[in-house]
Amino acid sequence: MPIFEYHCPDCRTDFEELRTLAKRDDIAxxxxxxxxxxxRKVSTFSASGFGNSGGSSCVPGGGFT
Ligand SMILES: [Zn+2]
Incomplete structure (x- = not known):
């Protein structure tokens, strides 16, 4: 089970949650x-499973609101 990183803007705390992919977007x-x-913060772990042809590990994130 992968670990996902989350950020709390209220107290500016970063924390991790162990959960399934299906529940990664559930409220932490x-x-x-x-x-x-x-x-939820973009983790390098979850990004590594999709296509290796790009060659870049740069993942755009934070655009969603
Ligand atoms: Zn907090």
Whole structure:
């Protein structure tokens, strides 16, 4: 099971959650302030599974709101 990284903008805490791919976009509750308004960070792990022809590991992220 992969580990996903999340960020809590309320208290600016980064934390990790162990969960399945299907649940990666589920709400992650901040362990510090219990906020549910967290956002998932783009992890290099999840990006490595799609196509190796690009040659670049640069993953655009953060564009979604
Ligand atoms: Zn927090």
């Amino acid at each position: 509750v901040c362990p510090n302030c219990k906020s549910r308004r967290t956002e």
